[in-house]
Amino acid sequence: MKVTIHIWDLPLRLFHWLLAAAVVAAYITGKLGGNLIDWHGRIGALILGLLVFRIIWGFIGTTHARFINFFPTFSRLAAYLKGGWQGVGHNPLGALAVFALLADLAVLVSTGLFAGDDIAFEGPLFNLVDKALSDKLSGWHNLAFDLLAGLIAVHLAAIGFYRWVKKTNLVVPMVTGKKQVPKAVATSLTGGGALRFFTTVIISGAVVWGIWGGLEIIKPVESAPATVAKPSF
Amino acid sequence: MKSKLALAIILATAATTAVSGPVEEQIRFRQSAYSFLGWNTGKIKKQVVDHPETFNKDYVAAAANAIAAVANSGLGELYGPGTDQGTGWKTTRLKPEFFQKKEEVTAAANTFNEAANDLARVAATGDINAIKTQFGKVGESCKGCHNLARIKE
Numbered sequence: 503m504k505v506t507i508h509i510w511d512l513p514l515r516l517f518h519w520l521l522a523a524a525v526v527a528a529y530i531t532g533k534l535g536g537n538l539i540d541w542h543g544r545i546g547a548l549i550l551g552l553l554v555f556r557i558i559w560g561f562i563g564t565t566h567a568r569f570i571n572f573f574p575t576f577s578r579l580a581a582y583l584k585g586g587w588q589g590v591g592h593n594p595l596g597a598l599a600v601f602a603l604l605a606d607l608a609v610l611v612s613t614g615l616f617a618g619d620d621i622a623f624e625g626p627l628f629n630l631v632d633k634a635l636s637d638k639l640s641g642w643h644n645l646a647f648d649l650l651a652g653l654i655a656v657h658l659a660a661i662g663f664y665r666w667v668k669k670t671n672l673v674v675p676m677v678t679g680k681k682q683v684p685k686a687v688a689t690s691l692t693g694g695g696a697l698r699f700f701t702t703v704i705i706s707g708a709v710v711w712g713i714w715g716g717l718e719i720i721k722p723v724e725s726a727p728a729t730v731a732k733p734s735f
Numbered sequence: 736m737k738s739k740l741a742l743a744i745i746l747a748t749a750a751t752t753a754v755s756g757p758v759e760e761q762i763r764f765r766q767s768a769y770s771f772l773g774w775n776t777g778k779i780k781k782q783v784v785d786h787p788e789t790f791n792k793d794y795v796a797a798a799a800n801a802i803a804a805v806a807n808s809g810l811g812e813l814y815g816p817g818t819d820q821g822t823g824w825k826t827t828r829l830k831p832e833f834f835q836k837k838e839e840v841t842a843a844a845n846t847f848n849e850a851a852n853d854l855a856r857v858a859a860t861g862d863i864n865a866i867k868t869q870f871g872k873v874g875e876s877c878k879g880c881h882n883l884a885r886i887k888e
Contacts, residue, residue: 534875535874535875535877535878536871536872536874536875536878537784537867537868537870537871537874538871539874540784619878619881620769620773620877620881621773621776621874621877621878621881622776622777622779622780622784622870622874634825637888638888640887640888641887641888644887732794
């Protein structure tokens with residue numbers, strides 16, 4: 503006996519698909535370089551905002567979006583691997599992937615803030631560290647991307663495995679928010695709400711605004727003023 | 736006394752040469768060249784891309800000419816055998832494959848040279864939009880060589 507429940511709230515679904523699109527766009531603009539590198543930076547700002555949003559939503563969002571409800575503890579993982587896990591939302595193994603993806607994206611985005619390409623791009627916090635450290639962080643930025651590509655491959659493979667081997671479609675619920683689940687474990691989401699959503703969006707926006715030069719204390723020091731008086735020699 | 740002084744000078748020169756051999760010198764000069772390029776691309780980026788309201792034709796043209804001058808200076812001379820190992824101002828990031836990929840490297844370097852010369856030509860016209868487009872092409876050509884021959888840290 504299966505029933506349809508509301509599993510993923512709209513903000514979570516928006517987060518997911520915007521993030522997917524932003525990661526693809528960041529990859530393309532980063533690879534092509536040239537004038538697109540500025541878009542790489544702007545997309546990075548969007549990804550930072552999305553990550554901050556997801557972290558806050560993991561505490562105050564709806565049931566299946568909350569970290570505490572799907573955190574992959576040893577007992578949950580053990581139960582899942584023995585086939586005894588019961589529940590809806592992220593299963594413990596999937597939860598490991600969720601946290602790995604979020605953690606790696608956090609590394610990717612935060613190293614990008616300090617990175618430079620020695621051509622015509624500097625992250626918003628480039629001037630807060632010395633050049634050697636910036637070079638190191640730029641290297642980590644590359645490594646974190648390689649790891650992300652691997653994690654995305656695992657993510658997509660798992661979706662394929664569920665689709666064709668376990669006959670469970672994970673993509674449609676991430677679009678519609680609805681999922682058919684056994685009645686025994688059916689728990690529709692509760693919580694969230696417009697007020698919490700807008701508060702979270704405002705905080706995320708404020709973090710991005712602050713880092714991109716909004717806050718005086720971390721405002722990047724321009725290496726030379728934009729308008730230069732004609733030098734005398 | 737004079738001969739002692741001459742000897743001292745010769746010894747000092749020899750010592751300097753020993754510390755800073757031809758390999759290190761090439762690495763140091765090329766690092767200086769790219770650092771100087773970075774100063775000039777930064778100037779164009781500021782006035783053409785980030786703050787177009789501050790655009791000054793002569794300032795940008797001077798920077799573009801400096802980039803073209805470096806591109807036309809024959810940088811290939813600074814990539815002698817063995818210069819994938821060594822320290823100039825810092826340890827070189829030249830990939831050892833550089834020496835096996837002569838044709839690709841030459842093509843990438845020529846792409847940069849052409850883009851840089853075009854930038855200088857376009858900069859002379861003072862057309863900020865055209866400069867921005869060409870500046871992007873120079874950036875792509877920089878990246879072309881970095882992908883090919885520069886070790887990621």
